[in-house]
Amino acid sequence: MSEPAVATAGVWKYFGDYPALRDVSFALDRGECLALLGRNGAGKTTLLRILAGLSGASKGDVKIYDGVVRASATRARIGWLGHAIGLYDELSARENLQAFGALYDVSKATIGEWLERVNLAHVADSPVREYSRGMRQRLAVARAFLHGPDLLLFDEPFTSLDDKAIALLQSLLTGVRAKGVTIILSTHQIREAMELASRVALIDRGKLAHFGPRTEEMLGDPGYIYRTFGTAA
Amino acid sequence: MRSKIVLALGLVGVPLLLRNLYVILFNLPDEMEQGPVYRIFYYHLPAFFAATLCYTTAMVCSILYLVKKSARYDAIAMACTEVGLAFAAVNLITGMFWGRISWGIWWAWDPRLTWALICWLVYFGYLMLRKAIDDPTERAKNAGVLSIFAYVSVAITWKAIEWWRTQHPGPVLSIRTGEQRIDPAMEQMLYVNTLALATLAAIFVITRLRQEEVQREIDALRRYAHAL
Amino acid sequence: MRTLRHAAAIAWKDLRSELRTKESLNSSLSFSIVVLLLLAMAFDTGSEIVTDYGGGILWLAFAFSSTLIVNRSFAREMPNDCIDVLVASPASGASLFLGKAVAAFALQSGIQLICLPIFGVFYNVTWWRNPWQLFGVLLLGGWAMACIGTVFSALTVNLRLRELMLPMLMYPMLVPALLASMTLTNYLLMPGAMPPDFAQWLRLLIGFDIIFTTLALALVETILVR
Numbered sequence: 275m276s277e278p279a280v281a282t283a284g285v286w287k288y289f290g291d292y293p294a295l296r297d298v299s300f301a302l303d304r305g306e307c308l309a310l311l312g313r314n315g316a317g318k319t320t321l322l323r324i325l326a327g328l329s330g331a332s333k334g335d336v337k338i339y340d341g342v343v344r345a346s347a348t349r350a351r352i353g354w355l356g357h358a359i360g361l362y363d364e365l366s367a368r369e370n371l372q373a374f375g376a377l378y379d380v381s382k383a384t385i386g387e388w389l390e391r392v393n394l395a396h397v398a399d400s401p402v403r404e405y406s407r408g409m410r411q412r413l414a415v416a417r418a419f420l421h422g423p424d425l426l427l428f429d430e431p432f433t434s435l436d437d438k439a440i441a442l443l444q445s446l447l448t449g450v451r452a453k454g455v456t457i458i459l460s461t462h463q464i465r466e467a468m469e470l471a472s473r474v475a476l477i478d479r480g481k482l483a484h485f486g487p488r489t490e491e492m493l494g495d496p497g498y499i500y501r502t503f504g505t506a507a
Numbered sequence: 508m509r510s511k512i513v514l515a516l517g518l519v520g521v522p523l524l525l526r527n528l529y530v531i532l533f534n535l536p537d538e539m540e541q542g543p544v545y546r547i548f549y550y551h552l553p554a555f556f557a558a559t560l561c562y563t564t565a566m567v568c569s570i571l572y573l574v575k576k577s578a579r580y581d582a583i584a585m586a587c588t589e590v591g592l593a594f595a596a597v598n599l600i601t602g603m604f605w606g607r608i609s610w611g612i613w614w615a616w617d618p619r620l621t622w623a624l625i626c627w628l629v630y631f632g633y634l635m636l637r638k639a640i641d642d643p644t645e646r647a648k649n650a651g652v653l654s655i656f657a658y659v660s661v662a663i664t665w666k667a668i669e670w671w672r673t674q675h676p677g678p679v680l681s682i683r684t685g686e687q688r689i690d691p692a693m694e695q696m697l698y699v700n701t702l703a704l705a706t707l708a709a710i711f712v713i714t715r716l717r718q719e720e721v722q723r724e725i726d727a728l729r730r731y732a733h734a735l
Numbered sequence: 736m737r738t739l740r741h742a743a744a745i746a747w748k749d750l751r752s753e754l755r756t757k758e759s760l761n762s763s764l765s766f767s768i769v770v771l772l773l774l775a776m777a778f779d780t781g782s783e784i785v786t787d788y789g790g791g792i793l794w795l796a797f798a799f800s801s802t803l804i805v806n807r808s809f810a811r812e813m814p815n816d817c818i819d820v821l822v823a824s825p826a827s828g829a830s831l832f833l834g835k836a837v838a839a840f841a842l843q844s845g846i847q848l849i850c851l852p853i854f855g856v857f858y859n860v861t862w863w864r865n866p867w868q869l870f871g872v873l874l875l876g877g878w879a880m881a882c883i884g885t886v887f888s889a890l891t892v893n894l895r896l897r898e899l900m901l902p903m904l905m906y907p908m909l910v911p912a913l914l915a916s917m918t919l920t921n922y923l924l925m926p927g928a929m930p931p932d933f934a935q936w937l938r939l940l941i942g943f944d945i946i947f948t949t950l951a952l953a954l955v956e957t958i959l960v961r
Contacts, residue, residue: 288644289642289643289644289730290578290642290643290644290723290726290727290730291578291643291723291724291726291727291730292726292727292730292731315733323819323961326819326823327822327823327960328819328822328823328960328961329960329961330960330961332576332644344956344960346737346825346826346827347825349823349824349825350824350825352823354819354820354823356816356819356820357816358814358815358816358819359815359816360815360816360817360819360820361815361817362748362752362811362815362817363814363815364752364755364756365748365751365752365755369748369751373744373747373748373751374820374824376740376741376744376747376748377741377744377745377821377824377825377826378824378825401755417820573954573957625907625910628907629907629908632900632903632904632907635900635903635904636890636891636894636900636904639891639894639895639896639900640893640894644961645893645961648957648958648961649890649958651957652886652890652954652957652958653890653904655950655954656883656886656908656947656950656954657908659946659947659950660907660908660910660911660947663911663939663942663943663946664910664911666911666939667910667911667914667915667939668914
């Protein structure tokens with residue numbers, strides 16, 4: 275139980291000669307919720323993609339629950355939700371969850387449960403194309419939680435969600451945190467993130483400018499972190 | 508350092524090329540059946556060797572890139588492929604001239620001609636793919652994979668096409684035939700001119716490599732500027 | 736074993752969504768019929784030529800229609816960034832490739848089976864002389880196209896000119912496989928005993944399949960993890 279959930283050591287990522295990430299090292303304990311902050315293009319998405327195994331670090335070491343990311347067993351423990359919803363428009367909600375669930379060995383009963391939980395059971399067999407924005411987003415959330423991951427990696431989860439979906443996501447996140455699931459989310463919506471977060475990291479032009487516990491000052495004042503730890507005003 | 512290497516290669520290569528040209532045109536005798544036109548062969552075959560050398564280096568560097576992820580190998584692979592295409596073009600065009608005079612036609616769907624053309628198209632596709640990808644890391648990775656596929660496919664095509672009936676002159680070099688089919692002086696000239704063209708190819712590759720590195724530096728600076 | 740199970744799940748998912756939209760199936764089928772029609776105009780279908788070039792005509796139609804199928808293979812994953820979800824899942828790059836190649840192969844084979852009788856009618860060819868061997872050649876040649884096509888679909892999926900780049904890259908590399916498939920099909924369309932180099936071409940086709948499937952399985956993970 276002692277090893278951290280996520281540990282990176284000296285992670286660099288180059289796009290050509292341009293370093294998008296520069297020497298990022300941190301360790302996140304199990305059950306923590308990390309809010310990853312930073313301006314557009316600072317490297318938040320790049321870091322999350324490396325943690326999810328979608329992208330390889332140019333230099334440095336990434337360990338998830340003490341395993342390498344591209345090991346199949348490690349990835350089975352990760353839940354990913356990116357900018358886009360990651361669902362097939364032409365398939366129904368059930369078929370979508372079945373298609374992804376098959377890669378994680380998720381049972382039919384679990385899929386039914388999740389359809390209930392995100393309140394989509396009544397439309398589970400119509401194609402996702404016909405869904406409203408909010409319904410699609412709820413399904414995307416269900417897809418990310420479906421296999422009961424131990425680590426959730428969410429890239430800007432609140433930006434595209436409507437109020438109902440945000441409320442659902444927040445309650446789900448609080449629920450799984452209580453069970454010891456580790457969460458990393460990158461976001462602009464500082465207020466929502468701060469309520470959940472126990473740790474805060476600020477990325478500034480590819481560098482980890484700050485990594486530490488969330489303090490009371492951060493809760494009330496969204497600009498506080500940028501002012502205190504950011505380099506550029 | 509690198510410009511000194513280019514200079515040294517140039518000092519060896521250029522006089523050698525000129526000397527070879529002189530010897531090929533004035534010293535070596537005409538071939539018995541073909542007459543003077545056979546001399547184009549001194550550029551035709553060495554150009555093929557130089558191109559093959561380039562493609563092979565490109566393939567090796569592509570594998571090295573995929574293993575080591577060092578942009579340098581990708582740049583070498585790219586430069587080698589470009590130069591290889593140029594020499595392959597020399598090989599194709601000299602061959603066409605020779606065909607016009609010896610066979611009476613510019614182009615025959617002869618296996619080796621067909622092969623050379625396919626090979627050219629495959630590697631041209633490699634350069635097209637590079638042009639189409641903007642992100643340098645992504646480009647290097649995908650081009651590296653394609654280069655390996657290209658080399659293997661070209662090798663299989665060579666085999667496939669050998670089974671066709673051919674009207675292309677068969678191998679003449681003693682290392683392939685195991686006997687002396689041509690005048691030793693002629694064979695020797697083939698090797699010497701291969702060396703000369705290979706030197707030329709090396710100069711081209713190094714020059715192209717420098718361009719590529721400057722280009723990369725510019726791209727990186729541009730990205731920095733955008734990030735600020 | 737896990738790889739195969741994941742591959743089956745991916746293939747099933749691909750087939751299901753293709754059968755629902757029929758995007759590439761319809762275009763690919765009608766395109767291959769158009770090609771057969773146009774080539775019938777180019778050749779004198781009544782003459783002996785057809786038995787000499789029948790294999791060539793057939794495989795040209797197959798090759799053209801195949802690009803339309805494999806083009807969609809990874810392009811299907813691009814809306815909503817589904818590709819990210821698949822790559823982040825426990826399924827390996829190899830199983831992803833295998834699933835997609837099998838799905839493309841199945842769709843392709845369906846089209847080939849429809850085209851074959853149409854070819855017979857258009858060109859007045861008795862194609863059922865050696866049906867099992869012919870299906871064998873369709874299998875081997877079809878897999879070569881599906882395999883190379885799926886890899887290049889992954890290579891070109893992020894490009895602006897994807898639809899143009901894919902055939903540009905694919906056809907020159909497919910030359911040995913297409914050459915072998917055309918020759919073998921010609922032999923099988925002819926009456927009488929097989930020529931002596933039949934086995935040689937067959938070996939080439941099998942070798943091509945094995946080599947490129949191995950290469951693809953080994954390299955596809957590198958392509959997908961960016």
